[in-house]
Amino acid sequence: MIENSDKLKIGEKSFNSRLMLGTGKYRNIHDATNSIENSECEIVTVAIRRLPIDLKNDNINFLKYLDWKKLWLLPNTAGSQTAEEAIRMAFLGHELACQLGQEENFFVKLEVISDPKYLLPDPIGTLKAAEFLIKKGFTVLPYINADPMLALHLEDLGCKTVMPLGSPIGSGQGITNLTNIQIIIENSSVPVIVDAGIGTPSEATIAMELGADAVLLNTAVAQSNNPAQMAYAMNLAVKSGRLAYLSGRMEKKYYANPSSPLNQISKLE
Incomplete structure (x- = not known):
């Protein structure tokens, strides 16, 4: 088992789970709430643009069905095409956190996406916001392309994480830029969270085995045939990948090496 001391720390806040879950694209409230429960995640990200300003007057919003004493809200600025829009969404996100009883929550997942076709993050707008x-x-968690230099600039600004995409958002292509993500991980002194593109538990495990500190995903769970079951699978995958990373993989060799060498057998005798 992973030791209790192995916590994910973002800013001044610590978390046991290294899986973060989005809340979009679910077929119904039942799927969304069950998936969040089965994932054992502690951070749930919500697009501020999709929500009413006053939750008390909204009878269908599923946020009221979640236990916000156990979960931490991560408002995201999805849909913002400019830095100015993203900044406005961030402040609205804090207002939402206050409505849920998290007055001290100034977390924001920063997304600035000016291109509606490819949905790739705008690096200049992200830096500005x-x-x-x-x-x-604010505790800023920026969603970025897997650009090692941009990651360093954002860290220097004071971002508490960097969140490089594994592949285009919602694509399910997996991690198509392993080399750049590995460079980001090796050079970062803040948590690296792989965000977007993961489609299967094995891909989540790969991200964690690389040394990523966490994984954020949504579509892979929400659009699966059994979201609650897939959420549980992702939970296990992230834990498995983290354990493997902490354990340290064996050295790769370019030739066969018997698992029961003769000299070892003779020593045992």
């Missing part, structure tokens, strides 16, 4: 929000006291 991140700098402003950090000065206002």
Whole structure:
């Protein structure tokens, strides 16, 4: 088992789970709530644009069915095409957190996506918005392309994580840029969270085996045939990958090496 001391720390907040789950694309409230429960995640991300300003007057919003004493809200600025839009969404996200009883929650998943076709993050807009929000006291988790230099610039600004995409969002292509993500992990002193593109538990495990600190996913669970079961599978995959990373893999060799060498057998005798 992973030791209790192996916690994910983002800013001043610590978490036991290294799986984060999104809340979009579910077929119904039942699938969404069951998936979140089965995933054992502690961070749930919500697109602010999709929500009403006042949750008390919304009778169908599934957020009221979640236990916010156990979960931590990660508002995201999805749909923002400019830095200014993202900044506005971040402040609305904090208002939502306050409505859920998390007045001290200034977390924001920063997304600035100006291209509606490929949905790739805008690096200039992301930098601009991140700098402003950090000065206002937000804990910024920026969603970025797997760009090692951009990751370093955002870390220097004061971002508490970097969140490189594994492949285009919602594509289910898996991790198509392993080399760049590995460079980001090796050079980062803040948690690296692989976000977007993961389609199967094995791909989540690969991300964790690389040394990623966490994985954030949504479509792979929400659009599966059995979301609650897939959420549980992703939970196990992330735990497995983390354990493997902490254990340290064997050295690769370019020739066969018997698992029961003769000299070892003779020593045992």
